[in-house]
Amino acid sequence: KNQVEQSPQSLIILEGKNCTLQCNYTVSPFSNLRWYKQDTGRGPVSLTIMTFSENTKSNGRYTATLDADTKQSSLHITASQLSDSASYICVVSAIRVASGTYKYIFGTGTRLKVLA
């Protein structure tokens, strides 16, 4: 069964600290993995997208890693800011080879709160 699990469910850190969010998946056949940031009451915004062959990708203070062997990904946030307070969602896509269409499996998200 295709599943995406994220941990922790919620996290509180102090401004300026680093943190790492985890995403474990059992999705096949794997196409790519995305991390999205969703502010409260807004739509998700893409942070990174990683394909099978990519191990690390950075976007400013956000660095995502992917281990396709263990089917794990992490999102590391450096020097956190108050504006980083949001939900972070891991989305893994599987491609249906016969039709060439994609199926997207959403994680339950990690709610991050950054305190001053």
Place this chain on the structure above:
Amino acid sequence: GAVVSQHPSWVICKSGTSVKIECRSLDFQATTMFWYRQFPKQSLMLMATSNEGSKATYEQGVEKDKFLINHASLTLSTLTVTSAHPEDSSFYICSARVVGAITGELFFGEGSRLTVL
């Protein structure tokens, strides 16, 4: 990146009325759009997949007669909540996939908050 626009951002309606939410891809064509529902402090729940020129594919447990989806063009999909009731109050989000994108990149709208009184 590509822009997906949703309208309205928020709507309040009386019980029993119908509400239409629009999802537009502003600078790209999208053969496939997705509609989600999100409850407070929960992740997005896929409701249906909307394909241009054909009937939408609904997820299990989603009433197709309750949530009417129309995808009449490559840039517009609409979700109509018919005979809305208070339990339909929720945050509705759409996403669109770029035509021909190898990676199947998804772009999300800003969401529409529906409150049914």
